[in-house]
Amino acid sequence: MDASKIMDALRRVDEHHIRKTPLSSIDSVSHLIVTLSFIITVLSFQKYELSALVPFIFFPVAMLLFGDIPVGMLLRRVAAVMPAVLLLGAFNPVLDERQAEIFGFVFSMGWVSLLSLTLKCALTVTAALALVCVTGADGICDALRRLHVPKLIVSQFGFTYRYIHTLGGEAVNMLCAYRLRAPKRRFVSLGQFAPMTGSMFLRSLKRAEDIYAAMRCRGFNGVMPVSSNSRLDFKGFCYILLWMVFFIFARIYNLPQILGNIML
Amino acid sequence: MHMADALLSPQVGASMWAATIGLEAYALNRLGREDVLESRKIPVMGVTGAFVFAAQMINFAIPATGSSGHLGGGLLLAALLGPYAGFIVLSIVLAIQALFFADGGLLALGANIFNMGFFTCFLAYPLITRPILVKGRTKPRIFASSVTGAVLGLLFGAFFVVLETTASGITELPFFAFASLMLPIHLAIGVVEGVVTALVLVFINNEEPSLIEVKSTESIKSKSVLMPSGAKKAVAVLAVCAVLLAGVVSRFASEHPDGLEWAIERTASAEPEADGVLYETLASVQEKTGFLPDYGFKPREPAPDADASSLGLSTSPDSGIDDIGGSVAGLVGSAMVLLAAAGAGFVVMLSRRKARR
Numbered sequence: 085m086d087a088s089k090i091m092d093a094l095r096r097v098d099e100h101h102i103r104k105t106p107l108s109s110i111d112s113v114s115h116l117i118v119t120l121s122f123i124i125t126v127l128s129f130q131k132y133e134l135s136a137l138v139p140f141i142f143f144p145v146a147m148l149l150f151g152d153i154p155v156g157m158l159l160r161r162v163a164a165v166m167p168a169v170l171l172l173g174a175f176n177p178v179l180d181e182r183q184a185e186i187f188g189f190v191f192s193m194g195w196v197s198l199l200s201l202t203l204k205c206a207l208t209v210t211a212a213l214a215l216v217c218v219t220g221a222d223g224i225c226d227a228l229r230r231l232h233v234p235k236l237i238v239s240q241f242g243f244t245y246r247y248i249h250t251l252g253g254e255a256v257n258m259l260c261a262y263r264l265r266a267p268k269r270r271f272v273s274l275g276q277f278a279p280m281t282g283s284m285f286l287r288s289l290k291r292a293e294d295i296y297a298a299m300r301c302r303g304f305n306g307v308m309p310v311s312s313n314s315r316l317d318f319k320g321f322c323y324i325l326l327w328m329v330f331f332i333f334a335r336i337y338n339l340p341q342i343l344g345n346i347m348l
Numbered sequence: 349m350h351m352a353d354a355l356l357s358p359q360v361g362a363s364m365w366a367a368t369i370g371l372e373a374y375a376l377n378r379l380g381r382e383d384v385l386e387s388r389k390i391p392v393m394g395v396t397g398a399f400v401f402a403a404q405m406i407n408f409a410i411p412a413t414g415s416s417g418h419l420g421g422g423l424l425l426a427a428l429l430g431p432y433a434g435f436i437v438l439s440i441v442l443a444i445q446a447l448f449f450a451d452g453g454l455l456a457l458g459a460n461i462f463n464m465g466f467f468t469c470f471l472a473y474p475l476i477t478r479p480i481l482v483k484g485r486t487k488p489r490i491f492a493s494s495v496t497g498a499v500l501g502l503l504f505g506a507f508f509v510v511l512e513t514t515a516s517g518i519t520e521l522p523f524f525a526f527a528s529l530m531l532p533i534h535l536a537i538g539v540v541e542g543v544v545t546a547l548v549l550v551f552i553n554n555e556e557p558s559l560i561e562v563k564s565t566e567s568i569k570s571k572s573v574l575m576p577s578g579a580k581k582a583v584a585v586l587a588v589c590a591v592l593l594a595g596v597v598s599r600f601a602s603e604h605p606d607g608l609e610w611a612i613e614r615t616a617s618a619e620p621e622a623d624g625v626l627y628e629t630l631a632s633v634q635e636k637t638g639f640l641p642d643y644g645f646k647p648r649e650p651a652p653d654a655d656a657s658s659l660g661l662s663t664s665p666d667s668g669i670d671d672i673g674g675s676v677a678g679l680v681g682s683a684m685v686l687l688a689a690a691g692a693g694f695v696v697m698l699s700r701r702k703a704r705r
Contacts, residue, residue, distance in 0.1 A: 090405050090449070097448055123455050124358045131517060135682040145689050149696045161450045169352050172519050179520035194520060201518060205354035209450045212353075216447045224447065234376050237436060243394025244401070244440050251395070251402035259406060271407050277544065281403045281419070282551035288395050289559070296391035340681025347684070 088259075091252045096157060101220030107151040112223035113230050114320035118327045119215040123208050125331045131197040135340040140207055143327065147214035157217075162209045166202070173201040221245045230315075251288055258284065349505055349534070350445065350460055353453025357516035364512065365458030371466060372439065375432040389433060396428055397437040401444065403548075420537075422468030423477065423498050424545045428552075430561040435469040463508045468501035476500060485560065490549050495542030502538035506530045 101108070107115070122143050129137055148155060180194030216224065221242070228238045258280055262272055272280065296304075333339075353361070379389075400421035421441065425434035439461040445451040452460045480493035510527045513519060519526065552559050 094448055120454065123353055123453070124361075127353060127356065127358050127361070127455060138682040138685045141686065141689050142692075145693050149693055165352055165450050169354050172355065172513070172521070175519060175521045179522075197520075201354050205352055208353035208453055208455070212447065212454050213450055215454075221448075234372075236376060236379070237372070237440065239390070240393055240397065240436065241440050241443065243390070244397035244437070245444060247395050247398030248401050248444065251398045252405065255402040255405050274544070274547070277406065278547035278551045281399075281406060282548050282555065284402065285396075285399045285548075285552065286555060288399055289392065292391040292395035338681075340683075340685050342681065343684045344681030347681075 088256050091249075091256055093157075094248070094252070097217055098220065100153065100217045101223065103152060105150060105152045105218070107147065107218045109319065110323050111316055111320045112219040112227040113316055114323050115215055115219050115223070116227045116231075117324055119211050121328060121331055122211050125335050126204055126207050126211075128335065129200070129204070131200055132193060134196055134200045134203065136334070136338040137200065137203050137207070139334045139339045140331075142330070144207060144210035144214055147211070147218065151214060151218045153214055153217045158210050158213050161213055162206050165209050166205060169201060169205045170198075173198040176201075247288070247292065250291075251284065254284055254288070349463060349502070349509055350442075350452035351456040351463075351509060351512070352450075353455045355513050355516065355518050356453075356456050356459060357518075358455065360512050360516045361455040361459060364462050365455075368439070368458040368461045368465075371435065371462070371470070375435045378432040379436070389429070393429060393433050393437050396425060397441050400425060400437075401441050419544050419548075420464070420468075420498075420502070420541045422464050422501060423473060423494060423541070424548060426469040426473035427477065427481075427494075427545070427549055427560055431469045431473050434473070435465045438465045438469065459508075459512050463505040463512075467504040467508075468497070471504065472497035472501035481560070485553050485557070487550055490553065491543070491546040494546035494549060495539060498542030498545055499535060499538035502534045502541060503531060506534035 122140070126137065126140055144158075147153065148158065176194035176197045177192045178194065180192050180197065182193035183190055184193055184196070185191075219227065225238055225242050228241065229235070259272070262276070262280070263269075356364075400419065403419045404421065406419075422434070422438050425438050428434070429437060442452060442460050442464065443457060446454055446457050446460070477493040477497035480489050480496075483489070507527065507530075510523065510530050514523045514526065521529075549560060
């Protein structure tokens with residue numbers, strides 16, 4: 085992926101989470117708990133279960149709608165991840181010896197497991213991206229801190245994320261300068277890569293040390309301050325409860341099959 | 349080598365998370381013996397993580413292939429920060445990639461950190477790279493140590509990807525076929541990664557040698573505050589015993605009932621079973637979530653409501669086709685749920701557009 089596109093994608097996520105949406109009033113720990121529960125529940129389905137997975141589409145759809153997340157952004161990320169998963173699952177229709185027949189058409193059960201794998205991938209990727217769009221990096225730091233993750237890890241998460249913006253911008257500028265000087269080269273040559281990245285590292289290190297010294301002078305004590313200082317309230321509790329009940333219900337009962345039986 | 353969530357089962361994902369959390373705790377413990385806050389490690393760790401992330405955005409051409417690659421960073425982080433800080437920073441970089449770019453899943457993050465961090469930072473670097481560099485940081489030594497370390501780290505990581513995916517039952521690909529696909533590719537990637545890491549280390553060594561973390565072997569052997577050497581031996585012996593008990597002695601485990609079950613059998617005619625909606629619901633939940641029922645692996649059969657059963661099957665005993673049901677309920681129900689989701693989304697979008705006007 086192009087460096088400038090990577091930084092654009094990061095910037096879009098950053099800009100998105102500061103929007104006021106119905107979901108932005110719910111604390112970050114609630115979002116994290118619900119998203120992780122969703123992912124675990126989706127992945128707990130057996131490989132031939134497909135229709136039972138379908139109701140779980142409601143969760144990412146709800147996050148998209150109530151979090152005001154652009155659909156195109158999520159679909160592009162899903163499309164980027166899908167090839168690796170499809171490559172692995174592509175062997176299933178060929179190697180799976182179980183067969184099924186529908187309306188006279190016989191096919192390998194491997195197609196069912198491939199479709200199930202694809203749906204699981206799409207669901208889990210959209211859920212994880214929706215989480216970070218709604219909470220942002222500050223929200224993630226806040227959630228980690230409230231979950232008693234060691235403060236070194238939380239502060240390093242904050243530091244790394246902030247420095248990525250600085251160094252990422254520098255990497256984009258370096259690449260632009262390189263391409264202007266070597267327009268016929270599509271990629272940086274191996275011989276130039278080390279001096280470029282090495283000098284970027286040395287410059288950034290010096291800057292980081294100066295910034296850290298300034299932070300220490302201003303009373304930094306190892307705990308990265310976060311702008312979102314939310315806490316689990318009644319709204320967050322209801323949010324968790326509602327989704328947990330839905331996940332458990334949809335996991336135990338195959339809702340599409342029940343609906344289909346009612347209709348037929 | 350970033351694994352998506354869909355490639356892992358919850359059991360394997362949770363197990364790898366447990367292993368990763370243990371490694372993080374170990375790394376934090378080792379780092380905690382120095383006052384990290386006062387040292388220059390805090391800013392160096394943060395910026396080095398961001399540097400690896402930014403360096404990954406710069407694709408370099410791989411000679412004679414026409415394709416490009418990018419730096420992985422595990423070995424480089426270990427060389428610059430040491431194995432413990434390097435592991436923590438790598439785990440943060442991977443977490444940011446998983447969260448913001450879906451490069452690896454959240455459940456699979458534990459496995460990704462283990463595959464890409466443990467083998468480079470805790471095995472390849474201290475056992476291969478550092479011992480070579482301790483004897484002298486010449487260019488050939490840097491190249492040899494980096495390439496060897498990167499290759500071994502990536503090969504072990506790729507091997508564990510195969511193990512984890514196979515254990516999750518995601519693919520029909522046989523284990524050896526999968527391994528024979530993954531390992532040669534990662535051997536080539538490891539060579540390139542090692543060369544690139546070596547080039548960067550040579551540059552940094554020429555400009556600022558003090559940045560490369562290579563201590564003499566004497567300072568490496570420092571005692572842990574929390575675990576004296578005697579306790580370490582005891583833990584090692586216990587671990588070996590646990591493995592022997594689980595792997596060998598358990599095969600001779602008695603199938604006779606335990607004390608409680610024996611007593612119940614003597615007093616009641618059969619093991620009492622609970623009745624009621626609550627018990628049935630909880631039993632159903634337990635059946636679906638228990639992955640080692642009666643301390644054995646659940647037989648890998650498709651669930652009773654496997655989708656082919658809802659796809660309208662006609663079967664004949666002699667046709668060789670599995671008899672797995674005869675209704676189209678699942679298809680119809682799925683279509684209804686999708687329509688409901690799309691309809692709900694459409695209604696909300698319409699009402700929002702009206703509110704904005």
